[in-house]
Amino acid sequence: MNESRFKNYNILLNTITFNYQSILNYFDNRSTNASEESFNAKIKAFRSQFRGVRNIEYFLFRLTNIYA
CATH class of the missing domain: 1.20.5 (Single alpha-helices involved in coiled-coils or other helix-helix interfaces)
Known part of the structure; x- marks a missing residue:
């Protein structure tokens, strides 16, 4: 073989x-786990839009406002 x-x-x-x-x-x-995979894809898409953001707290704030 x-x-x-x-x-x-x-x-x-x-x-x-x-x-x-x-x-x-x-x-x-x-x-x-399709819903988790979908949420991860949304986070990745969101991150790609806000490349270069240095304020992590603001990033998390925007993320929770959009997807929570």
Whole structure:
């Protein structure tokens, strides 16, 4: 066998082993972390608009006003 196939298999196995509870949770409760991922994307988009802002308190204030 090619070693690269074993390497890919081990990466997949480690990913499933690390995340198996979340994977099973989806099938048990049909719950995902999609809302958290969406919120993280919104924060990243907001950060990209305000690049160079040095006042962290103001940044957090604006962020909570928009998304809270």
